Amino acid sequence: MNRSLIEDAFQALASSDPGRISAVFTEDAQWLSPPGNATVVALKLIDHTLDVTHHMVGRKAIVRFWAEDFPRLFVGDLDVTFHTSHADGQRGIAEATVTATLANGNHYVNDYCFVFAFRNGLIHRVREYTDTARGHRMTFASVPP
Template sequence: MSSSDNKALIEQYFEVIQGRDSSRDLPDFFTDDVTWRVPRSNPQITPNPRVGHAAVMDLLHSGVSVYEAGSMSLDLQPLIVAEQQVVAQFTMRARLANGAAYINEYCFVFALRDGRICAVTEYLDSLAQSTQGTWEK
């Protein structure tokens, strides 16, 4: 796929995860062998990386329960595209399930193959994530 197709795919991915596009289901964005890596400083994500479609879907669904339903908003910066990679920087704001406010900066590096996401490397401030209560059970 072209760089512009890959950019459009990731733009649509962010629309879907924010509930603004229901034309495609979240699992359809990922290859069967997808990997998702988070910072090693986050002890809550094991194994790391998550490998395979089912493992990545489990990771994404478990993350949703941390936040109050409907409270998440993303301030997505312009995407950076280089052939089969797309970089997305964004600020996420949400209310945690315990009612506390959450804000953090993220950077996702997406690798794409044949019109689907085959790898994600996620960067964020894991200290801020921890001190704001996202790791509390």
């Protein structure tokens, strides 16, 4: 069941539908991505008033990011291709490739590993791993110092 929850979650995230996204996370869920990742940096450049961070705490913050903020940078052709996923009990992992068209017209393609913690049939915690230098090259045509 938790394995299908992972795939359902990514379909919900790609939909940008707040209701669908909210339905797969616990109230106190957390999403941790690498500090200084290109998505957060670029979104702050697009709109410096955005309160985006690499560590989202709470369902409301996660829903706002995926439904409102994320689509400002990843504007088209968003696709998540799963290579492997495994879940048992309260933990799960998924390896995937994310592709999209960015707001600047660049093509984005990067590999990810997501580690999940589940509680009561919902996602309680996500830790995201990715090649941040590659993300910066595709987003900004450079790597941060």
